[in-house]
Amino acid sequence: MEKQVKMAAKLYACRDAAKTLAKINKRDYLEMLEPYIVILKQVMLANNLEEIPALLVVSGTKTYQESDMGQLLFMAATVELIEPTETSIVRKNLMNERGYSPYCGNDISRTAPGGCDNPRTVFNGEQFECKKCGWVSGFPLDFITRYKAKWNIS
């Protein structure tokens, strides 16, 4: 338990460091973390563990111990699994503005068959849906789960 607390304290500092590292290398932060996130998820699934215990398992491996950069990215990846950075503006708005909804994403011209003038969408309990043309957003389930939790939507 003490080990876990110590680890948690380091994690948030690592997320900031990883973001800086991505910026310096002109790389997309989440793209850079992706392989580390994948490994952590596999360890979590295989051992039925939560994020930090999974990181502790990974931290016991030789690969982890031999790479400072790898350690930093594994720690940042752990934070992203616990508390994801909301990257896109739409996602940020959805998580921060009560009642916000994105515009319909149908890109067929409004005058063409099947087209739409892209009004704001309505949340249907699973995704955002356009009432005019039936377009449905494609947010990943984990995001929708956080969205519903944030606004107490059941």
Ligand SMILES: [Zn+2]
């Ligand atoms: Zn539409």
